[in-house]
Amino acid sequence: MDFSHLLEEYTARGCKGLGELLPKMDFDDPRCLNLYRQAGTFGLAVLFDMQDRPTGYGLRDHFGLPRLDRALRLCPETIFIGHGPTLWAEISGEVPRDNRCGYPEGPVAPGGAVPRLMRKYPNLWADISAGSGDNALTRDPDFGVEFLDEFQDRLMFGSDSCKRSDVDSVWMTVDLIRDLRENRRLSEEAREKLKWRNATELLGLDV
Numbered sequence: 001m002d003f004s005h006l007l008e009e010y011t012a013r014g015c016k017g018l019g020e021l022l023p024k025m026d027f028d029d030p031r032c033l034n035l036y037r038q039a040g041t042f043g044l045a046v047l048f049d050m051q052d053r054p055t056g057y058g059l060r061d062h063f064g065l066p067r068l069d070r071a072l073r074l075c076p077e078t079i080f081i082g083h084g085p086t087l088w089a090e091i092s093g094e095v096p097r098d099n100r101c102g103y104p105e106g107p108v109a110p111g112g113a114v115p116r117l118m119r120k121y122p123n124l125w126a127d128i129s130a131g132s133g134d135n136a137l138t139r140d141p142d143f144g145v146e147f148l149d150e151f152q153d154r155l156m157f158g159s160d161s162c163k164r165s166d167v168d169s170v171w172m173t174v175d176l177i178r179d180l181r182e183n184r185r186l187s188e189e190a191r192e193k194l195k196w197r198n199a200t201e202l203l204g205l206d207v
Contacts, residue, residue: 001034007042016203019047020083022057027067032059033074040078045202047127050086053101058084063100065090065113072121079202081156082114082126088136090114091147103135108143118151125202126151128194129158134172145185152190156199 018039025032027050039046050068051058061067065087072080082088085101093111096104114136118124128137128148137144148155157173177195180186199205 001031003035003038004042007038007044011042011044015044016205017045017047017081019045019081020049021046022049022051022059022084024057025059027059027061027065028070028074033071036071036075036078036080040075045079045081045125047081047083049084050082051084051101052086056101058086058101061086063090063095065117068113068124069117069120072117072124076121076123079123079125082124083129083133083158083160085132087114087126088132091136103131103139105139108136108140115147115150118154122154125154125156125198127156127158127160128176129173130160131172133158133160134176137176145180148180148186148194149190152186152193153198155194156202157195 018035021032021035023032027048036046049058050061052060068080068082068087085103089095089100089102089104090113092104092108094109114126118126127133137148157177159173177191180191181188
């Protein structure tokens with residue numbers, strides 16, 4: 001299907017990206033690949049959610065994320081922004097079969113699909129929002145800091161919430177960044193990239 005007439009309209013109106021994309025489909029389904037490619041042609045980053053379970057929403061993949069690997073390889077001009085429980089569970093080389101769409105606990109084992117794919121593909125980015133992103137970065141604090149430092153140019157702050165009531169509390173991602181600052185666990189330059197610089201540069205925002 002040709003989406004160009006829609007994408008032309010959206011970009012003309014100021015659209016900067018596409019998402020949150022979360023159909024209950026295989027990540028490399030031909031229909032998804034078609035949409036990824038067309039989004040890339042129009043310079044639109046694709047923010048996707050992965051929540052691999054029989055019910056609920058989110059793109060699907062096998063352990064080790066081979067379908068995401070294939071999409072990244074076949075759509076090199078498209079920027080993908082990773083998000084969601086299944087993606088962040090795969091930060092570890094050991095992913096519990098009964099908690100792949102939740103918040104696994106304990107140390108992060110070497111060999112995780114997320115760091116492997118981010119090293120392999122420059123078009124894979126991620127947002128660190130929601131409980132899934134926060135859990136991935138805090139379940140093993142030392143690894144979390146190393147991950148943020150290594151991929152500081154392709155990670156972005158997010159809240160994953162539009163609720164007005166959330167302004168009454170310190171959001172978990174804000175709390176994480178404050179902790180990194182107060183305990184001097186990440187450079188100021190890296191924190192600025194996470195907080196706003198990466199997103200503004202990727203999306204071409206005026207600041």
